[in-house]
Amino acid sequence: MTLERAFHFCSLLLAAVAFTGLVLTGEIPSGLAVLGLAALAVTIARTIGWGGDRLVDRLVGLPTSVWTALLVAAFVSFGIDLLLISRDILPAAVHFLILLMVVKLFHLRHRKDFLQLYAISLSELLATAALTVDLWYAGVFVAYVFAAIWTLILYHLRNESEEAHKGPSPIARPVTRQFFWTTNGIAVGSFCLTLVIFFLIPRIGTGFFQKNRTELIRTSGFSEKVDLGVIGAVKLDPTVVMRIEFPDVRGPVQNALYFRGAAYDTYDGRSWGNRSATRRTLERTPDGVFLVSTPQAAAAAESGGLRQEILIEALDTTVLFGASFVESIKGGFQIVQVDGVGGLYLPFPTSARFQYSVRSVPDRLREPDRTTESVSYPDLIRQRFLQLPDVGSRVGALAREVAGDARTPYERARAVERHLQQKYQYSLDVSTAVSASPVEDFLFTRKTGYCEHYATAMVVMLRTLGIPARLVTGFLPGVWNDFGNYYSVRQQDAHAWVEVYFPGSGWVTFDPTPSVPSAAPSLFSRVGKVVDSIRLKWDRYVVQYSFRDQMAAAKSLREGGEKVRTEVSGLLSALTRGLASAKAWLAGSARAYGWILVGGLAAGALVVGLVLVWRGRGGGARQADPRTARQVAAIQLYERMLRILEAQGLLKSPGATPLEFARQVARERGEAARYVEPLTGLYCRVRFGQAPFSSDDDRQARELLAGLQAARR
Numbered sequence: 150m151t152l153e154r155a156f157h158f159c160s161l162l163l164a165a166v167a168f169t170g171l172v173l174t175g176e177i178p179s180g181l182a183v184l185g186l187a188a189l190a191v192t193i194a195r196t197i198g199w200g201g202d203r204l205v206d207r208l209v210g211l212p213t214s215v216w217t218a219l220l221v222a223a224f225v226s227f228g229i230d231l232l233l234i235s236r237d238i239l240p241a242a243v244h245f246l247i248l249l250m251v252v253k254l255f256h257l258r259h260r261k262d263f264l265q266l267y268a269i270s271l272s273e274l275l276a277t278a279a280l281t282v283d284l285w286y287a288g289v290f291v292a293y294v295f296a297a298i299w300t301l302i303l304y305h306l307r308n309e310s311e312e313a314h315k316g317p318s319p320i321a322r323p324v325t326r327q328f329f330w331t332t333n334g335i336a337v338g339s340f341c342l343t344l345v346i347f348f349l350i351p352r353i354g355t356g357f358f359q360k361n362r363t364e365l366i367r368t369s370g371f372s373e374k375v376d377l378g379v380i381g382a383v384k385l386d387p388t389v390v391m392r393i394e395f396p397d398v399r400g401p402v403q404n405a406l407y408f409r410g411a412a413y414d415t416y417d418g419r420s421w422g423n424r425s426a427t428r429r430t431l432e433r434t435p436d437g438v439f440l441v442s443t444p445q446a447a448a449a450a451e452s453g454g455l456r457q458e459i460l461i462e463a464l465d466t467t468v469l470f471g472a473s474f475v476e477s478i479k480g481g482f483q484i485v486q487v488d489g490v491g492g493l494y495l496p497f498p499t500s501a502r503f504q505y506s507v508r509s510v511p512d513r514l515r516e517p518d519r520t521t522e523s524v525s526y527p528d529l530i531r532q533r534f535l536q537l538p539d540v541g542s543r544v545g546a547l548a549r550e551v552a553g554d555a556r557t558p559y560e561r562a563r564a565v566e567r568h569l570q571q572k573y574q575y576s577l578d579v580s581t582a583v584s585a586s587p588v589e590d591f592l593f594t595r596k597t598g599y600c601e602h603y604a605t606a607m608v609v610m611l612r613t614l615g616i617p618a619r620l621v622t623g624f625l626p627g628v629w630n631d632f633g634n635y636y637s638v639r640q641q642d643a644h645a646w647v648e649v650y651f652p653g654s655g656w657v658t659f660d661p662t663p664s665v666p667s668a669a670p671s672l673f674s675r676v677g678k679v680v681d682s683i684r685l686k687w688d689r690y691v692v693q694y695s696f697r698d699q700m701a702a703a704k705s706l707r708e709g710g711e712k713v714r715t716e717v718s719g720l721l722s723a724l725t726r727g728l729a730s731a732k733a734w735l736a737g738s739a740r741a742y743g744w745i746l747v748g749g750l751a752a753g754a755l756v757v758g759l760v761l762v763w764r765g766r767g768g769g770a771r772q773a774d775p776r777t778a779r780q781v782a783a784i785q786l787y788e789r790m791l792r793i794l795e796a797q798g799l800l801k802s803p804g805a806t807p808l809e810f811a812r813q814v815a816r817e818r819g820e821a822a823r824y825v826e827p828l829t830g831l832y833c834r835v836r837f838g839q840a841p842f843s844s845d846d847d848r849q850a851r852e853l854l855a856g857l858q859a860a861r862r
Contacts, residue, residue, distance in 0.1 A: 156303035167270035170277035223248035298336035386640035410623035412490035425489025471507035480505025518651035534617035548610035569661035633682030783835035824857035
C-alpha cells in the first residue's frame with residue numbers, strides 16, 4: 150500500500166472508529182446509524198480497492214452548490230431536532246455531527262476537508278465520552294489514538310510533499326516495515342503520555358455535558374412502606390447494584406456482613422412502615438465527613454471500625470448503604486439525611502453511579518445484656534418497638550413455647566432465631582395471594598417463605614415477648630471477587646433481617662433466615678469475575694478518578710520516597726560502620742602481625758617482577774594472540790585481491806564497505822563475482838566475526854586469487 154492510499158484509509162478509519170463509539174452507546178437512531186455505516190463502508194471499500202468506485206465518483210462529482218445545500222439542510226435539521234424532537238443539546242448535536250460526517254466523507258477534495266473530518270471525528274469521540282462510561286470506551290479510545298497518530302503523520306508527509314511540488318502531489322512511496330513500526334512506536338508513546346497527563350490534570354468535578362443515566366435500576370424494600378413479598382420479586386435478578394472494597398482487609402471479611410439500608414418500626418399486619426420517617430440533616434465536617442450518632446459509636450475506639458469503599462449504581466432509591474452500623478460517611482455529596490431508625494438518605498436519587506466511603510462499627514453484645522434477666526427499656530423504645538397489630542393469640546403462644554426455659558431476653562431472641570432457622574423451609578416459590586394474617590399463614594400453614602417472612606415473624610414473636618425489635622432491609626455481601634478483592638452485590642442479594650434492642654449494647658443484628666447453599670463456581674463465573682474486576686478498576690481509577698485520588702496518589706509517592714530515602718540512608722550508615730570496622734581491624738592486624746604483612750607484600754612484588762621480566766625476554770611472544778594472526782592473514786589476502794582488481798580496472802572507493810564493493814564487482818564484472826564474493830565473505834568472517842582461519846581456508850583463498858588473476862588473461 151502506498152503512503153497516499155494509507156493516508157486516505159487512515160483518515161476514513163479515524164472517522165469510522167469515532168462513529169463506532171457513538172453507535173455502541175445505543176443512543177443513535179437506527180436510521181442515522183445505518184446511514185453513517187453505509188457511507189463509511191462505501192468510501193473505505195473504494196479506498197482499498199473493493200469496489201464502490203462508480204457510486205463514490207458520482208457523489209464526489211456533484212456540484213459545490215449541492216453540498217452547500219446539504220450542509221444547510223443538516224443545520225436546519227439540528228434546529229428542529231433541538232427544539233421539537235430531542236429537546237436536548239447533546240443528542241441533537243450528535244445527530245448533527247453524523248450528518249456532517251456523511252456529507253464530508255463524499256467531499257474530501259482539499260486539505261481543509263480532511264481537517265474538518267478530523268474535527269468531526271474528535272467531536273464524536275467526546276460525545277461518546279459524554280454518553281457512556283462503560284468499559285468498552287477504553288477500546289474505542291485506544292483505537293482512536295492509534296488511528297489519529299497514523300493519520301496525522303501521513304497528513305504531515307502529504308502536506309510536505311504538496312509544498313515541495315507547489316501543488317497536489319500524491320505520495321507514491323510504499324509503507325515500509327520501518328515506517329510501520331516507527332509510527333506504531335510513536336502511537337504507543339503518545340498513549341502513555343496521554344495516561345500521564347490524564348492522571349496529572351487537576352480534577353474539578355463532573356463534566357458539564359455528561360449525560361445522566363435515564364433508566365434507574367429499580368429496587369424493592371427501601372421505600373417508606375414495604376409490603377410483604379416485595380423483596381422476593383428481585384431475588385432472581387442478577388443485576389449488579391454495588392461493588393464494595395475493604396481497604397484495610399485482605400481477602401473476604403470473616404465476620405458476617407449486612408449492608409444496612411432502611412429500617413422499619415411499625416407493622417400493620419400486612420406491611421411495614423416507619424413512624425419516625427422524619428429526617429434530619431447530618432452536619433458535615435470541614436473535610437467532607439458526615440458523622441452518624443449511633444449507640445455503637447462509643448465502641449468505635451475499641452473495635453477500630455470497618456472501612457468500605459462503595460461504588461453504587463444509579464438506583465431508584467435515595468438510601469445510602471453501609472455495613473451495620475455506619476459511624477461516618479464521605480462522598481461527593483453535600484447533604485446526607487438520617488431518619489429515626491438510623492437509615493441514611495440523599496435528598497434525591499442520583500442519575501449516575503457514584504462512589505462514597507463508609508466507616509462502620511459492628512454491633513457487639515456486652516456481657517451484662519447477655520446475662521441480665523430483668524430488663525427495663527426506655528419509654529421511647531417500648532412505645533415504638535413493641536407495637537403490634539392484631540396477629541392472633543397463636544403467635545404469642547408459639548413465641549412463649551419456643552422461648553421455653555430461656556431466662557434472659559438474649560436467650561429468648563436466640564431461641565426464636567434458631568426455631569425459625571431449623572423448623573421452616575426457605576423458598577422463593579411462595580404464593581403472592583394476600584392473606585388476612587401473613588405471619589400466622591407463614592408460621593402455621595405454609596411454613597415456607599423467604600427472608601421477609603422470617604424477619605417479620607421473628608420481630609412479631611419477640612414483641613409478643615416484650616422484647617423491642619425492628620425489621621431491616623438491605624443486602625448481603627454477595628459474591629467475593631478474588632481477582633479484584635471486593636464484593637459484587639446484586640439485586641438477588643437483597644435481604645431482610647432483625648435488629649433487637651439491648652439497653653447496654655444498643656441494636657444487635659439477628660438473622661432468622663436459614664442459609665442457602667451457594668452454587669459451585671464455574672469457568673464462566675470466573676471469567677465473569679475477571680471482566681467485572683476490570684470494569685471496577687475502570688470505574689474506580691478512570692471514571693470516578695477525583696482530586697482526592699490525586700492527593701492520595703501524591704501522598705503515597707511522597708511516603709514511598711521517604712521510605713526509599715530512609716532505607717538508602719540506613720544502608721549507607723551500615724556501609725560506613727562496616728568500613729570503619731574493617732579499618733580498625735586492619736590497623737590492629739598491622740600492629741600485631743606487621744612483619745608478616747611486610748614479608749608477604751615483598752614476596753608478592755618479587756613474583757610479579759619475575760613474571761614481567763620473563764615476558765619481556767620473549768616468553769610472551771610464544772603466547773601471541775592467535776586471533777591477531779588470523780586477522781593479519783585475512784587482511785593480506787583481501788589486500789592482494791584488491792590489487793588484482795585494481796590492475797584489471799576496478800578500484801575500491803575509500804567509503805565503500807567490503808560487501809558494497811563485492812556488489813559493485815558483481816554489477817560491473819559478473820564473471821569475477823564468483824571469486825570476489827567468497828573471498829569477501831571469508832575476510833569479513835575472520836576480520837570482524839572472530840571466525841577461525843584454517844589451512845583449508847588459506848588454500849581455498851589462494852586458489853580463488855589465482856582464478857581471479859587468470860580471469861582476464
